[in-house]
Amino acid sequence: MEIVTLLLDGVWAALQPTNLGLAFLGVIIGLFVGAMPGLGSVNGVAILLPFTFVIQEITGTISSPMIFLAAIYYGAMYGGAISSITLGIPGASTAVATTFDGRPMALSGNAEKALVIAAIASFAGGTVSNLILTGTAPLLASVALKFGNPEIFALMLLAFATFIGLSGDDIPKTIISICFGLVMSAVGFDIISGAPRLLLFDSTQWFSRGIQFLVLAIGVYGIGEMLWTINSSRDSLKMTEANITLDRVWNAIKSFPEAWRGTTIGSFLGFFVGILPAAGATPGSLMAYGVTKMVSKNQEEFGKGRADGVAAPEAANNSASTGAMLPMMTLGIPGSPTTAVLLAGMVIWGLQPGPLLFTNQPEFVWPLIGSFYISNVIAVTVNLACIPLFLKVLRMPFSILAPLIFVLSVVGTYAAYQNIYDVWLMLIFGIGAFLLRILDYPLAPAVLAIVLGPIAEPKLRQSLLLSDGSWMIFLERPIAGPITIAAIILLLLPLYGFIRKRMRSGKTS
Amino acid sequence: MRIAELVTAFAIAVFSLYLMWESGEGPSWDPTAVRFANIGINLNNEGPGSGFWPFWLSLVMFVCSIMVGINWFRRKSPPSRSKDRFLDTYGVKMFALVGGGLVAFLLLIGLLGFYGAIPIFLFYYIYVLGKHPWWLAALIGVGATVFCFFFFDVAMRIVLPKGALEPIFIPLYDIFL
Numbered sequence: 279m280e281i282v283t284l285l286l287d288g289v290w291a292a293l294q295p296t297n298l299g300l301a302f303l304g305v306i307i308g309l310f311v312g313a314m315p316g317l318g319s320v321n322g323v324a325i326l327l328p329f330t331f332v333i334q335e336i337t338g339t340i341s342s343p344m345i346f347l348a349a350i351y352y353g354a355m356y357g358g359a360i361s362s363i364t365l366g367i368p369g370a371s372t373a374v375a376t377t378f379d380g381r382p383m384a385l386s387g388n389a390e391k392a393l394v395i396a397a398i399a400s401f402a403g404g405t406v407s408n409l410i411l412t413g414t415a416p417l418l419a420s421v422a423l424k425f426g427n428p429e430i431f432a433l434m435l436l437a438f439a440t441f442i443g444l445s446g447d448d449i450p451k452t453i454i455s456i457c458f459g460l461v462m463s464a465v466g467f468d469i470i471s472g473a474p475r476l477l478l479f480d481s482t483q484w485f486s487r488g489i490q491f492l493v494l495a496i497g498v499y500g501i502g503e504m505l506w507t508i509n510s511s512r513d514s515l516k517m518t519e520a521n522i523t524l525d526r527v528w529n530a531i532k533s534f535p536e537a538w539r540g541t542t543i544g545s546f547l548g549f550f551v552g553i554l555p556a557a558g559a560t561p562g563s564l565m566a567y568g569v570t571k572m573v574s575k576n577q578e579e580f581g582k583g584r585a586d587g588v589a590a591p592e593a594a595n596n597s598a599s600t601g602a603m604l605p606m607m608t609l610g611i612p613g614s615p616t617t618a619v620l621l622a623g624m625v626i627w628g629l630q631p632g633p634l635l636f637t638n639q640p641e642f643v644w645p646l647i648g649s650f651y652i653s654n655v656i657a658v659t660v661n662l663a664c665i666p667l668f669l670k671v672l673r674m675p676f677s678i679l680a681p682l683i684f685v686l687s688v689v690g691t692y693a694a695y696q697n698i699y700d701v702w703l704m705l706i707f708g709i710g711a712f713l714l715r716i717l718d719y720p721l722a723p724a725v726l727a728i729v730l731g732p733i734a735e736p737k738l739r740q741s742l743l744l745s746d747g748s749w750m751i752f753l754e755r756p757i758a759g760p761i762t763i764a765a766i767i768l769l770l771l772p773l774y775g776f777i778r779k780r781m782r783s784g785k786t787s
Numbered sequence: 788m789r790i791a792e793l794v795t796a797f798a799i800a801v802f803s804l805y806l807m808w809e810s811g812e813g814p815s816w817d818p819t820a821v822r823f824a825n826i827g828i829n830l831n832n833e834g835p836g837s838g839f840w841p842f843w844l845s846l847v848m849f850v851c852s853i854m855v856g857i858n859w860f861r862r863k864s865p866p867s868r869s870k871d872r873f874l875d876t877y878g879v880k881m882f883a884l885v886g887g888g889l890v891a892f893l894l895l896i897g898l899l900g901f902y903g904a905i906p907i908f909l910f911y912y913i914y915v916l917g918k919h920p921w922w923l924a925a926l927i928g929v930g931a932t933v934f935c936f937f938f939f940d941v942a943m944r945i946v947l948p949k950g951a952l953e954p955i956f957i958p959l960y961d962i963f964l
Contacts, residue, residue, distance in 0.1 A: 332943045448864055450854040454799060457848040461806055461841045468837035473814040475837050476806070501889070508885060509878050677917030681909050682931065684889060689901060689935055693945045698896070705893060709886055716873060717792055717866045735840045743834030 284640065285412055288648030291641075292345060296337055300346040301649050305656045308353020313361050313668055314679065318371060319354030319599070320616040320722075321503060323347050324495040325686050327623050328694035340627045341642045345649040347623060348603075351616050352404065352653040355559065355596045356661045359396035360668050363389060363588075372559040372595040375567040379580060379587025386583050390665070394530035395585050396592040397661045399541045403593030404654035406545035407552070407600035412647060415636070419608040422633035427744070428751050430632075431737040432761040433611050434730050435752075436768070438723070440554055443768030447720040455720050459727025460734070462489045469736055484699045491622045491728045492694050493704045498721045500687030501708020504680055506715045511676070527662070533585065540570040540586030544593030551594070552601020552613055559614060562598030563591035600650060607643065608633055610733065615722040618729040789859070791873035792866040796855040803849035810842035884916055900949030902956070905932045937963075 291297065311322035330343035337343075358373025363380035376396060383392040425433075438456050442449055465476040466488025477485050544566040551562035570590035571580045580587045602613030603620075610632035612618035624631050629639060636643055661668075691704045711721050745751035752762040813820020814837070825836035826843070859867040874882060888911055895904035906928035914924035939945045941963045949956050 329938075332938070335943065448855075448858075450851040450858065451864075453851045454848050454855070457844045457851070461844050461848070464841040464844075471814075471837050473837045475812070475814075476809050476841055478809060505882070505885060509874075509881055675917065675919070678913055678919065678923075678927065680885075681912035681917075682927070684892070684912075685905055685909065685931060685935075688889075688892065688896075689905075689939070689947070692901070692947065693939055693943065696945065698893075698948070701896075702893060705889055708889075712882075712886075714795070717788070717795055718864065739835045739839070742828060746832070747829030747834070 281412060281416060284644045285648060288644030288646070289651060290648070291341070291645035292648035292652045297342055297345050297645065297649060298652065300333065300342055301349040301653045302656055302660075304346045304349025305353035305356075305653055305660055308350040308355075309357035309360075309657070309661060309664075309668060310353075311350065312354030312357020312373070314357075314674075317503075317683075318358070318616075319351045320614075320619060320725075321499040321683075322350045322354055323616050323619045323623075324492070324499045324725075325683065325690055326350065327492060327495075327619060327626075328690040330623065331693075334627060339641075340624075340629060340639075341645040341649075343627065344620070344624065344642070344646050345653075347620055348646060348649060349653040349656070351599055351620070352596070352650070352657050353660075355404075355592075355599050356397065356400050356657045357668070358595065359400070359588075359592050360393065360665070363392045363396065372563055372599075373591070374560065375563045375591035375594075376588060378567060378591075379582070379584050382581065383583035383585075383588060388530075388583070390526045391530040391533060391585075392583075392588050393665055394527055394662065395534060395537050395588045397658055398531070398534050399537060399544065399589035399593040400596045400661075401654060401658040402541045403545045403548055403596035404600060404650070404657070406593075407549045407597035408647075408650050408654065410549050411600050411604055411650070415604055415608055415643075415647070418604065419633040419636040422609050423637075425609070425633065425757065426741075426755075427737045428741040428755055428758040429761065430610070431734060431741055432752055432758040432765065433605075433609055434734045434737070436761055436765040437611055437726070437730065439765035439768035441720075441723045441726070443771040448718055449772050451717075451719045452723055455723040456727045459494070459724035460731045462494060462724075463491075463728045463731025464735065465489045469732060470739060484703065487695075487697070489703065489728070490695055490700060491619075491725070493691060493700050494707050494728050495619055495622075495725050496687045496691050497704040497707030498711040498725055500683060500690075501705060502711025502715060502721065504683055505708070505712040508676065508680060509712075509716075537585040537589035539574070540566070540588070540590030541593045543570045543573070544590040545597045548594030548597030549601040552598030553604050554613065559595040559598040559602070562601070563595040566590040566594030596654075603650075606631060607635060607646075612726060612729065615725055618726045622729045788866045788869035788871050788873050792864065793856065793859050796852045796859060800849055800852040800856070803845045803852060806845035807842055807849065810838040810845060812838070885912075888912060888916070896948065896950070898950050900952050901947040902932050902936060902949055903952045905935060 292301065307322060307326070308319065311317040312319065327347065330346060333343040333346055334340065355372060359376045359380060362373040362376040363384045366377060366381040380392045380396065383389070441456065442452050461476070465478065465485050467474050467486075474486065544563070547566045547569060548559070548562040551565055552559060567587060567590050570586050571577055574580065574586060576584070599614070599616070602617045605611045605613045606617040606621050610621065612621045621631050629635065629642065687704065688701055691701050692698065715721060741751050742748075751758070753759050811823035811826055813822065813825060823838070825838035828835050828839065830836045855864070858864045862868045888908065892904055892908040895907060899907075909928035909931055910924045913919050913927055914921050917924075935947070936959075939947050
């Protein structure tokens with residue numbers, strides 16, 4: 279009952295004109311970045327994070343900037359479907375699975391049906407996940423209060439192990455990316471002794487203050503990804519026209535029950551995949567599509583424009599994006615690259631993410647959760663009402679959008695730290711990220727690592743101090759033990775797959 | 788692509804070794820500190836030293852770069868099998884024009900400040916590279932500059948560097964700040 283009261287208070291706070299306006303603005307920006315190919319929620323949140331300081335300054339609250347960023351995250355999940363369906367290329371990686379059936383449906387002359395199903399399924403996914411989040415977050419936070427240094431480090435290990443074991447990327451390259459982020463987070467000075475360290479190339483001007491996470495995040499997502507998109511999307515894109523009339527939209531809404539199975543599977547599965555540290559909405563939506571297809575009696579219709587095939591990934595990516603908030607808010611461990619940026623934002627605003635957030639900062643937590651509900655309603659309304667407008671916006675040439683994003687990245691990095699060396703470093707990281715991306719080096723793990731590094735290192739060192747240097751502390755404790763074992767299993771998973779493959783090929787030969 | 792894969796793995800290996808070397812350096816205020824004395828797990832019963840975290844992670848990075856090299860030799864990763872060029876003619880041209888434009892943008896910030904560099908960069912990109920009408924490029928360039936001034940200098944009170952254009956802004960400070 280207490281939760282309901284807190285939630286209602288939170289919703290009321292989120293409905294205050296300033297917060298409502300910020301949620302509305304955030305959703306619009308999110309829909310835009312989600313719909314633009316090459317931009318996703320993480321780009322939007324990373325590039326706009328420095329601009330939220332003005333929101334904090336004007337409103338005087340910490341929850342308002344977070345409501346704004348969370349609304350961008352939400353909107354982007356809705357927006358991704360628009361380009362997946364009308365252009366046939368995903369607006370963001372989270373909407374990759376939406377192209378499988380959304381595009382064929384659009385090509386068969388039912389673009390408006392695909393867009394409406396995607397919007398309603400997204401709303402359903404968002405609502406289900408919000409309800410689960412509201413019910414479980416305070417409970418998990420109270421359990422997490424018992425966590426000490428070894429438990430928190432074990433959780434971080436699990437986050438990195440998830441990337442290595444489940445991401446499907448090249449494993450040595452994923453590990454390089456993680457280690458790079460973690461080492462970069464150690465540049466500047468030792469957090470425990472205060473001793474200067476890793477002043478690379480003897481340059482105190484560049485590295486004595488450490489490498490700020492935004493410098494890497496904006497470099498990767500504002501410069502590197504943009505260069506990659508310019509390089510890879512050289513062919514002109516052909517947009518499928520959507521014939522939007524009230525009648526056709528109403529008919530599409532009436533046909534939504536066709537998609538109930540995909541919506542249900544996506545809503546629940548997406549949330550639980552989203553909770554997994556470092557998993558996020560992309561694997562969530564792909565998994566939901568796969569499971570929906572697997573349990574369907576009409577598997578052969580998938581890939582040809584089936585409503586369930588549009589609904590499942592869309593419900594799942596919205597649900598997973600809320601699910602990813604759960605470990606971020608209760609444990610201080612981000613569930614996706616976007617929540618990693620949000621987590622770093624919380625640290626910048628002076629909050630300490632983790633279980634104490636619920637007891638020490640209820641005036642931050644509950645308006646934020648309340649805003650998830652509000653943003654969900656705003657997103658579905660704006661999405662359905664503004665589909666024709668977004669189709670027009672999608673025609674905005676990339677040669678106008680790209681330089682504006684470059685300018686935002688440069689100015690945003692300078693505004694955050696007011697140091698021109700950071701801007702140069704951001705550009706160097708961006709160019710490096712572009713070159714590495716061509717060679718299939720995953721970059722999201724590096725961004726996650728630079729956020730988690732300053733938390734993980736002291737936790738590890740304090741744990742080892744406690745155990746006189748024995749690693750067994752991570753296996754012997756009742757909560758840390760199972761988490762560490764789960765991380766080790768995930769780390770060994772690719773090795774198991776490799777051995778099985780070798781044995782099979784041995785048998786065949 | 789194949790050569791780029793190997794060269795990158797080699798560069799990462801060298802960078803990892805450099806990071807390991809730097810991690811082992813003792814604090815500057817202790818000239819007697821021996822290199823690599825700070826990477827142990829339990830130094831003087833005070834837990835891991837300051838170099839412990841970066842040193843061992845850099846070592847893992849080094850080992851993984853060797854693995855990338857081995858995968859290259861065995862042609863296991865897609866880039867090591869690819870016959871495509873790392874950057875084709877379009878890619879090289881794009882990289883030179885856009886990447887070069889960004890470097891020039893930052894150099895211009897040093898000379899003319901943000902408010903001189905932003906419109907020049909936007910005009911260059913939208914008019915020269917994007918081949919849009921000059922008036923559109925000028926409009927967006929000026930519009931973005933005015934927006935940035937009012938957002939950062941006026942609203943957020945973050946004074947962006949103005950380089951040689953500083954005198955032009957003094958009357959504006961008197962009006963808005």
